[in-house]
Amino acid sequence: MAYWVSTILTVILIYVAISIALYYLQDYMLFKPEKLPKDFEFFYENQDTEEYYMETRDGATLNGVLFKCKGNARGVVLYLKGNSKSIKGWGKFAVDFTRHNYNVFMVDYRGFGKSTGRRSQKAIKRDLQQVYNKLKELVDEKYIILYGRSLGSGFAAKLASMNNPRMLILDAPYYSLTKVTARYMPFMPLSILLKYPLPTYKWLKYVQCPIHIIHGTHDKLIPYKTGVRLSQVNPKLTKLHTVIGGGHKNLNNFESYHAMLDDILNSKPKSIDLKTTSINVIHSSKKAKTQH
Known part of the structure; x- marks a missing residue:
């Protein structure tokens, strides 16, 4: 066997091995849960x-916490967190x-916290x-706000596309998780391998409530663009x-973020x-003629 053929076969085998490993190990790479x-x-x-605890139809248990305001509630925010730790x-x-x-x-995704x-x-x-359906039993849907942070932004967009909340707020959202991971593995067939493509852009097309996107200009994980x-x-x-100046994890440290949130929630x-x-108004590109 010629050397170049052997080299090509070796490269192909390595590529396939990496692809298989990526497929089966991506849960460990994408999610950083705290038990x-x-x-x-x-x-x-x-x-x-x-x-609160909630049983799913496949026998899983979801754990969540309701934070109660001190006055008369104006509504409820379903806060979908990022991919690390727990609530x-x-x-x-x-x-x-x-x-x-x-x-x-706030609710922990499967495998996070007590879920x-x-x-x-x-x-x-x-x-x-x-x-979301459970929340609708407790409060009229027009008083539900969806807030998605980083990983949660995709799921929040999906929920908003299938329901009619008061508004959707996306904090440091991604275009799709496939696009995010492609920045780090540009030569891998992620559209085929990724179990969590989370195409936020597709779901946003069907959202019918006001959408607010909050993003920092110095976000290195999910660029401002x-x-x-x-x-x-x-x-x-x-x-x-x-x-x-906001990054990916520190928007809450900026006064401007809280001013924006105040404007979103109260205006x-x-x-x-x-x-x-x-x-x-039509602006002519022609210069006006000088009167003599």
Whole structure:
């Protein structure tokens, strides 16, 4: 066998081996869950919480925590977190909504915290729809806000595309998880191998509620241009909020982020009479003739 043929076969075998390993190990690469014992008690200073369990149709158990605001609730925020840890750590962000008199419900995905069950994109989507349906039993859907953070942004977009929440807020969202991973493995056939493609851009097309995208200009994991690109998918319903200098994990440390959130949660949409604006003004490129 010629040397070059042997080399090509070796490269092919290595490529196939890496592809197989990537397919079976991607759960460990994508998700960084924190397991919690069944007797773990959630506690957050100055936060009133209530823990919930929910059984799924395939026998899994979902664990979630409801953060209650101190006044009369204006609605509920279903907060879908990122791909690491558990709601034990993510719960600290609930205050950003309870301070505006919104209750917040956070749920751990399968394999995170106290939640159990075999994880898959289909299973997680089904789980979250079940959670959403449960919330609709407690509060009118027009008072439900979907908030998706990083990994949760794709699932939030999917939920919004299939339901009618008050609004959808995406924090550091990705165009699709296939696009994110392709930056690090450009030569792999990820469209075939990835079990969690999470095509946020596809689902946003079908969302019919107001969409707010919050993105930092210094996000190195999911570049700011991704937020800009997503804002163009459903432009009539979308508003892009830019956190100057914000990264992927530190938007809550910027005063501008909280100002944006305040504006999103408290401002009422205003209709504009376009007839009174310059929208139809035609600007001529020709220079005006000088009168003599």
